[in-house]
Each structure stands twice: as C-alpha cells, then as structure tokens.
Amino acid sequence: MNTISIETESKSYKVHVGSTIFESALALYEQQIRQADHAVIFVDEAVAALHLDKLLKPLQSFLDTAVHVYKLPSGESSKSFETFLACQSFLLVKGCTRKSILFAYGGGACGDVIGFVASTFMRGIPFIQCPTTILAHDSAVGGKTAINHPQGKNMIGSFYQPEAVIFDTSTLTTLPHQQVLSGMAEVIKHALISDERWLEELLSYHSLESMTEEQKLSFLVKGIQVKAEIVKADEFEQSVRKYLNLGHTYGHAIEASVGYGNITHGEAVAVGLVISLQLSERLLSLREGTAKKLFHSLHKLGYTFEPVLTQEIDQLIPYMKRDKKASFGELHFVLLEKIGKPCMKIVPLEELVKAHVQLRQWSKEV
Ligand SMILES: NC(=O)c1ccc[n+]([C@@H]2O[C@H](COP(=O)([O-])OP(=O)(O)OC[C@H]3O[C@@H](n4cnc5c(N)ncnc54)[C@H](O)[C@@H]3O)[C@@H](O)[C@H]2O)c1
Ligand SMILES: [Zn+2]
Known part of the structure; x- marks a missing residue:
C-alpha cells in the first residue's frame, strides 16, 4: 500500500493507494470508525453492483450496528439538488448526527456530491473518499466538492477536506475503456505540469491497455x-492551484458544446x-513541435479529436468567456513556458482561432 x-x-490527511487495500487501510481508522454512532456508505449504483462488498464487509466487521448503504444514480446525474436532498433526508431518517461518518464510494461524481453532503450536514461531518475511477485520483484529493446547477456545472459547492482517501485500485478492472481514457488524460496533465521525463514515459505506450496494473x-x-x-x-485556488486547469478552458467548452455525456471530461481535456501547448508555442517559449508531438501521441493512445472538426470556434468562445478564470471578457489560460513550468496567460482571441484552425488541419491529416 x-x-x-x-x-x-485546514487539514492534514492521508491518501492510501493499492490493490485490495480496504481491510488494511480501514484498520488504520478503526478507532475513529468505532466511535461513530452511524457509518453510511454512499455508493454509485454501478459500483455497488460490482464492488460493494469490498468496502462493506471490512467496514461492517468493525461495527456492532449495521452499516447504512445508500445507492446514488450512476455518474454525473448524481450531482443534482435532488440527490443532495435525498442524501440529507436519508441521514436524518437514519438518525445520523455530528458523530456519524460517511464514505463516498464511486467516481468523481459520487465524491463531489457526497463531499458536499458531508460538508453541509449539521455544518460538517467527517467523510472518507473511496474513489473507483482513474480520474478520481485527482478529484478525491484536495477537498473541492460540488453539485451542478441547471445554469452550469459545479456551480454550488465548498472546499471541504476528507478524513482520508482510500483508493483500492482493484476496482479499476471493471472501468469502461472510455473512462480509462478520461482518467489518463488527467494523469497526462499532471505530467505536463510537473515532469518531462514522466511525460515521455506516459506517451511512449502504444495503447493504454499495454500499461501493466503496476505501471498504472x-x-x-x-x-x-x-x-x-x-x-x-x-x-483555496488563489494561485498555483489554477495550474491544475491546464487544458480545461478549451476542454470545458468542448464538453459543454458537444453536450455532457457525449464525450467524457478527460477526452475533452485531452483536446x-x-x-494549450499550441498557444504556449505561439505566446511563450515552449519548444516548437511539442504540441504536434502531443497530438500524435494522444491520437495513438485512442483519444478523439473529432469535436474539433464538428465544433466551430464561434460556438466554443462563449463557453470560454464564462470560464471561472475569465475576467473582464479576457480569456485566461494556463500555458506552459516549458514542460513542468506552467503559468497563467491572457490569450488574444485571434491566437485561439489560429490554434483551433491548426488543430483542425492536423485532425484532418491523421
Ligand atoms: N473535486 C475535484 O477536484 C474534481 C476534479 C476533477 C473532476 N471532478 C468531477 O469528477 C466528475 C467526473 O468523475 P469520473 O470521471 O470519476 O466520473 P463518474 O463519477 O461520473 O463515473 C463515470 C462512470 O463510471 C462508472 N464507474 C465508476 N467506477 C467504476 C468502476 N470501478 N467500474 C465500472 N464503472 C465504474 C460510474 O457509474 C459512471 O457511469 C465530474 O463531475 C467532475 O466535475 C472533480
Ligand atoms: Zn479535469
């Protein structure tokens, strides 16, 4: 492990990562779990069908009373006011108090909504993140919680750190291919903002399937x-945390414009x-050819660039202007001075248009 x-x-805590680790990792929190008056697992319903016992059994072994289990609608649809209210009602009906402990068992969607439930129930109760997707290596860490509003994604939420993160990677074996692509895009993002050699290693694979479990x-x-x-x-994202948004300004616009559910978050971020790298070459000193190399590597790994061909830049720009980082109508992008060295930069519209046109051309050529 x-x-x-x-x-x-606001808090220090641990992230435990490894295959089949629930029993050993939960044991580290045995005292805290035993002291809780109620333990509740909120689980994505698809994850429940495949993996519920992996968490439920060892957790139950610590407790004399039954662990409560509540199944959430699968994926993004759980990040709604309706689910939020249903979870709060469940906790109240079960008699939960400030001494209760919650577990969020699922992907990033489950972690986001349950983090928000935990942060608001009786003004905040402890919760443990138990992520089950590759993408959730990112979302389960760092304490951002959210639900969606019809007016926009992640519009309602809080910063609220978990007690711990227990990431049992044996759950990843059932992850659909599209979700593997989605999560690995965030891994590649982490490499781009931190370490050139790691990036080269990631991009050297011929397919995501050829990575061993150990490598993943x-x-x-x-x-x-x-x-x-x-x-x-x-x-609280006042400075360097913004760098985690590399690829997200344009990516979020693609995600919204294509329609949520038609493309995964990570696939949109990959585009x-x-x-971002094209703009970094144009506006900063990023080595020429880096963007094209990334494009070819991502294409080889199975990422789609179809949305660049189907979406007009005029459709995308309004979404980018609504981005949380935009201000006074200017587009603020995370760019790279070089691999491993991110920075914020105002991007002139004409440069963005040029990058879009160029990427269209590359996409037509492959
Ligand atoms: N809080 C943050 O810092 C942060 C960061 C990045 C993303 N996010 C949020 O995370 C969400 C995306 O998370 P995600 O990509 O994990 O998607 P997700 O939670 O929507 O899960 C994707 C799909 O995979 C299924 N699934 C989950 N685990 C599985 C498993 N082990 N086996 C089989 N199927 C499984 C789910 O049922 C769902 O259908 C978005 O809502 C995004 O806003 C939050
Ligand atoms: Zn992301």
Missing part, C-alpha cells in the same frame, strides 16, 4: 503527489491540452 500525505491549511498504480501515485504539492501550497 502506498501512502501519500496531504497537508493543507505508479502513475496514479505520481499524479496524487503532484496534486498534493499543489494543494499544500494553495488550498484542450493540445490547444
């Missing part, structure tokens, strides 16, 4: 270490990563 320490201004595990640990460093320096 690998253990990474997360130290933030080591990449997840590295990704979590990058995130740990950043949230330690800037828990955004290439655009």
Whole structure:
C-alpha cells in the first residue's frame, strides 16, 4: 500500500493507494470508525453492483450496528439538488448526527456530491473518499466538492477536506475503456505540469491497455503527489492551484458544446491540452513541435479529436468567456513556458482561432 500525505491549511490527511487495500487501510481508522454512532456508505449504483462488498464487509466487521448503504444514480446525474436532498433526508431518517461518518464510494461524481453532503450536514461531518475511477485520483484529493446547477456545472459547492482517501485500485478492472481514457488524460496533465521525463514515459505506450496494473498504480501515485504539492501550497485556488486547469478552458467548452455525456471530461481535456501547448508555442517559449508531438501521441493512445472538426470556434468562445478564470471578457489560460513550468496567460482571441484552425488541419491529416 502506498501512502501519500496531504497537508493543507485546514487539514492534514492521508491518501492510501493499492490493490485490495480496504481491510488494511480501514484498520488504520478503526478507532475513529468505532466511535461513530452511524457509518453510511454512499455508493454509485454501478459500483455497488460490482464492488460493494469490498468496502462493506471490512467496514461492517468493525461495527456492532449495521452499516447504512445508500445507492446514488450512476455518474454525473448524481450531482443534482435532488440527490443532495435525498442524501440529507436519508441521514436524518437514519438518525445520523455530528458523530456519524460517511464514505463516498464511486467516481468523481459520487465524491463531489457526497463531499458536499458531508460538508453541509449539521455544518460538517467527517467523510472518507473511496474513489473507483482513474480520474478520481485527482478529484478525491484536495477537498473541492460540488453539485451542478441547471445554469452550469459545479456551480454550488465548498472546499471541504476528507478524513482520508482510500483508493483500492482493484476496482479499476471493471472501468469502461472510455473512462480509462478520461482518467489518463488527467494523469497526462499532471505530467505536463510537473515532469518531462514522466511525460515521455506516459506517451511512449502504444495503447493504454499495454500499461501493466503496476505501471498504472505508479502513475496514479505520481499524479496524487503532484496534486498534493499543489494543494499544500494553495488550498483555496488563489494561485498555483489554477495550474491544475491546464487544458480545461478549451476542454470545458468542448464538453459543454458537444453536450455532457457525449464525450467524457478527460477526452475533452485531452483536446484542450493540445490547444494549450499550441498557444504556449505561439505566446511563450515552449519548444516548437511539442504540441504536434502531443497530438500524435494522444491520437495513438485512442483519444478523439473529432469535436474539433464538428465544433466551430464561434460556438466554443462563449463557453470560454464564462470560464471561472475569465475576467473582464479576457480569456485566461494556463500555458506552459516549458514542460513542468506552467503559468497563467491572457490569450488574444485571434491566437485561439489560429490554434483551433491548426488543430483542425492536423485532425484532418491523421
Ligand atoms: N473535486 C475535484 O477536484 C474534481 C476534479 C476533477 C473532476 N471532478 C468531477 O469528477 C466528475 C467526473 O468523475 P469520473 O470521471 O470519476 O466520473 P463518474 O463519477 O461520473 O463515473 C463515470 C462512470 O463510471 C462508472 N464507474 C465508476 N467506477 C467504476 C468502476 N470501478 N467500474 C465500472 N464503472 C465504474 C460510474 O457509474 C459512471 O457511469 C465530474 O463531475 C467532475 O466535475 C472533480
Ligand atoms: Zn479535469
């Protein structure tokens, strides 16, 4: 079991990562779990069907009373007001109090909504993140919680750190291919903002399937270490935490414009990563050819660039202007001075248009 320490201004806690680790990792929190008056597992319903016992059985072994289990709608649809309210009602009906403990068992969506439930129930109760997707190596760490509003994604939420993160990577074996692509895009993002040699290693694979479980595990640990460093320096996204948004300004626009559910978050971010590197070459000193190399590597790994062909830049720009980092109508992008050296930069519209046109051309050529 690998253990990474997360130290933030508001809380320090540990992330435990490894295959089949629930029993040993939960044992580290036995006292805290035993002292809780109620333990509740909130689980993504698809994850429940495949993996519920992995967490439920060892957890139940610590307790004399039954563990409560509540199944959430699978994936993004759980990040709603309706689910939020249903979870709060469940806790109240079961008689939960400030002494209760919650477990969020699922992907990033489950972690986000349950983090928000935990942060608001009786003004905040402890919760443990138990992520089950590759992407959630990112979302389960750092304490951002959220639900969606019809007006926009992640519009309602809080910063609220978990007691611990227990990432049993044996759950990843059932992850659909599209979700593997999605999660690995965030791993590649972590490499781009931190370490050129690691990036080269990641991009040297011919397919994501050719990575062994052990290699994937080591990449997840590295990704979590990058995130740990950043949230330690800037828990509330006042400065360097913004760098984690590399590829996200354009990526979020693609995600929204194509329609949520038609493309995964990470696949949209992958396209955004290439655009960020093109802009970094044009506006900063990033070595020429880096963006094109990334494009070809991502294409080889199975990422789609189809949305660049189907979406007009005029459709994308309004979404980018609504980005949380935009101000006074200007587009603020995370760019790279070089691999491992991110910075914020205002991007002139005409440069963005040029990058979009260029990426279209590359996409037509492959
Ligand atoms: N809080 C943060 O810092 C942060 C960071 C990045 C992303 N996010 C959020 O994370 C969410 C995306 O998370 P995600 O990519 O994990 O997607 P997700 O939680 O929506 O899960 C994706 C799909 O995979 C299924 N699934 C999950 N684990 C599985 C498993 N082990 N086997 C089989 N199927 C499984 C789910 O049922 C769902 O259908 C978004 O809502 C995004 O906003 C949050
Ligand atoms: Zn992301």
